[in-house]
Amino acid sequence: MAQETNSGLKNNYPPLLQLQGSKLHNVRVTELMDHFVVKYKQEPEFLVRVPGRVNLIGEHVDYCGYSVLPMAIQYDIMVAVKRISEPQLYLTNMDSSHSDFQCPIHSFSIEVKKGVSPHWYNYFLCGLKGVLEALPQDSVGMFVAVTGNVPQQSGLSSSSALVSAAALAAAHANNLKMTKLEIASLSATSERYIGTEGGGMDQAIAFLGTRGCAKHIQFNPLRSEDVKLPDGVVFVIAHSLAVLNKAKTSDFNCRVAECRLASQIMAKKRGLSWEKVSSLADLQSTMTASLGEMIALVKEFLHEQPYSKEEICRELEVSGMCLDQLSLSNNTTDINQFKLHQRALHVYQEANRVKVFREVCQKDMEGSVALMKLGELMCQSHHSLQKLYECSHPNLDRLVELGKGKALGSRLTGAGWGGCIVALTTKDTVDDYIKTLKEKFYKENPAAFGKDLDSLVFATEPNVGAEIYEMK
Ligand code: ADP
Ligand code: NG1
Numbered sequence: 356m357a358q359e360t361n362s363g364l365k366n367n368y369p370p371l372l373q374l375q376g377s378k379l380h381n382v383r384v385t386e387l388m389d390h391f392v393v394k395y396k397q398e399p400e401f402l403v404r405v406p407g408r409v410n411l412i413g414e415h416v417d418y419c420g421y422s423v424l425p426m427a428i429q430y431d432i433m434v435a436v437k438r439i440s441e442p443q444l445y446l447t448n449m450d451s452s453h454s455d456f457q458c459p460i461h462s463f464s465i466e467v468k469k470g471v472s473p474h475w476y477n478y479f480l481c482g483l484k485g486v487l488e489a490l491p492q493d494s495v496g497m498f499v500a501v502t503g504n505v506p507q508q509s510g511l512s513s514s515s516a517l518v519s520a521a522a523l524a525a526a527h528a529n530n531l532k533m534t535k536l537e538i539a540s541l542s543a544t545s546e547r548y549i550g551t552e553g554g555g556m557d558q559a560i561a562f563l564g565t566r567g568c569a570k571h572i573q574f575n576p577l578r579s580e581d582v583k584l585p586d587g588v589v590f591v592i593a594h595s596l597a598v599l600n601k602a603k604t605s606d607f608n609c610r611v612a613e614c615r616l617a618s619q620i621m622a623k624k625r626g627l628s629w630e631k632v633s634s635l636a637d638l639q640s641t642m643t644a645s646l647g648e649m650i651a652l653v654k655e656f657l658h659e660q661p662y663s664k665e666e667i668c669r670e671l672e673v674s675g676m677c678l679d680q681l682s683l684s685n686n687t688t689d690i691n692q693f694k695l696h697q698r699a700l701h702v703y704q705e706a707n708r709v710k711v712f713r714e715v716c717q718k719d720m721e722g723s724v725a726l727m728k729l730g731e732l733m734c735q736s737h738h739s740l741q742k743l744y745e746c747s748h749p750n751l752d753r754l755v756e757l758g759k760g761k762a763l764g765s766r767l768t769g770a771g772w773g774g775c776i777v778a779l780t781t782k783d784t785v786d787d788y789i790k791t792l793k794e795k796f797y798k799e800n801p802a803a804f805g806k807d808l809d810s811l812v813f814a815t816e817p818n819v820g821a822e823i824y825e826m827k
């Protein structure tokens with residue numbers, strides 16, 4: 356297990372000449388450069404590439420302070436940049452449905468409206484804003500062109516790839532030296548400007564991903580370790596044909612709030628100063644208890660019926676206004692039903708599944724035994740996300756059902772409410788698994804008619820994290 360080093364970014368970025376990858380990858384680079392030149396009548400100076408990710412296990416636990424086990428995937432956001440003396444940001448996207456945008460580099464607002472998906476450029480502005488806050492001097496202006504092939508609103512973290520690419524581009528343009536860990540943390544904080552209270556998994560793997568191994572990522576402080584997957588394992592990603600923009604609805608932030616409220620009510624019942632408890636992991640460490648003890652505590656202290664806001668205020672002995680300030684966010688203050696028992700139970704049990712998953716990968720267990728155990732953990736995770744966390748979607752559940760007997764296990768990945776599943780297969784079973792999903796799910800679903808099925812269900816392997824390519 357190699358501990359991720361804290362080495363500076365610059366050394367880790369190969370020059371453009373070393374740019375390798377599939378033909379598609381190079382075609383995309385050429386197209387991006389051409390688009391840049393057509394738009395700005397100049398060549399870009401450098402290019403950054405930031406991958407999406409697939410989370411193997413540990414869903415909806417990062418913002419509770421628990422570790423996760425993702426890997427970077429082959430799809431990415433690429434950003435071509437030229438510094439300019441005019442203090443302006445010019446943004447263009449290869450996808451013409453994403454309109455061009457321009458603003459003063461130091462003065463812009465990130466538009467967040469309840470019930471509305473933010474315009475694409477707001478994600479770029481999030482990353483830029485984070486870097487502006489860290490810069491000791493004024494930022495240079497920038498011509499920027501963006502292209503991306505991470506499926507959007509699908510749980511593979513296209514949003515964080517874009518935010519992180521913007522942060523890396525702005526940091527590099529301004530010669531701001533940061534370690535990978537620092538820029539991953541900065542990007543995680545920056546993405547919250549879009550309105551979602553994420554935990555930092557996506558931005559961490561976007562920078563820390565390495566080819567060939569998954570990562571065990573821990574928080575507070577952020578750190579990562581390589582996780583070597585058992586020989587012969589192949590992970591498959593399958594799209595449910597349903598999507599959700601996580602900044603559009605309050606679903607995601609509601610789960611974050613439910614977990615926070617669960618930890619605070621349990622803290623209060625335990626006689627602790629609950630205002631200081633910020634997460635379920637925080638509560639566990641304050642109590643120096645095991646995960647098993649925390650699970651027992653949930654069952655003892657939190658009832659299964661939903662809590663009303665009024666009941667929570669009564670339990671914590673605070674006014675509604677005070678609760679809004681201490682425990683809720685902009686788009687969760689209007690919610691009046693919180694399922695604290697179910698959400699906290701999922702989080703503590705899922706945190707334990709991450710622990711066991713990692714141990715199975717570490718132990719030199721006999722191949723098939725290890726694979727069966729990993730598959731079983733993934734199935735348990737999905738069941739919990741479906742029943743306790745209620746963030747699945749009928750299409751995701753159907754994909755998981757169809758894979759039974761063909762994959763060793765599968766589960767929804769990312770935030771859910773649509774998006775993708777990740778399935779555990781082997782070199783010997785992967786083709787049959789993909790064929791089964793094509794036949795039984797995609798060929799029967801009108802939403803997939805006319806689409807390239809290989810872009811909806813595909814095998815993936817651990818990829819490298821963010822890179823900068825200098826155009827010299
Ligand atoms: P995800 O699960 O993919 O992270 P989110 O709902 O968090 O989904 O964010 C998706 C949003 O990110 C998109 O709706 C879009 O605004 C932005 N985005 C992602 N990829 C691109 C891209 N290639 N070009 C422009 N915007 C993008
Ligand atoms: P996606 O599905 O990429 O939006 C979100 C959060 C993660 C994590 C997962 C659920 C953001 C940027 N990402 O991912 O931090 O909480 O859901 O495990 O908020």
Ligand code: MG
Binds near residue numbers: 513514515
């Ligand atoms: Mg996202």
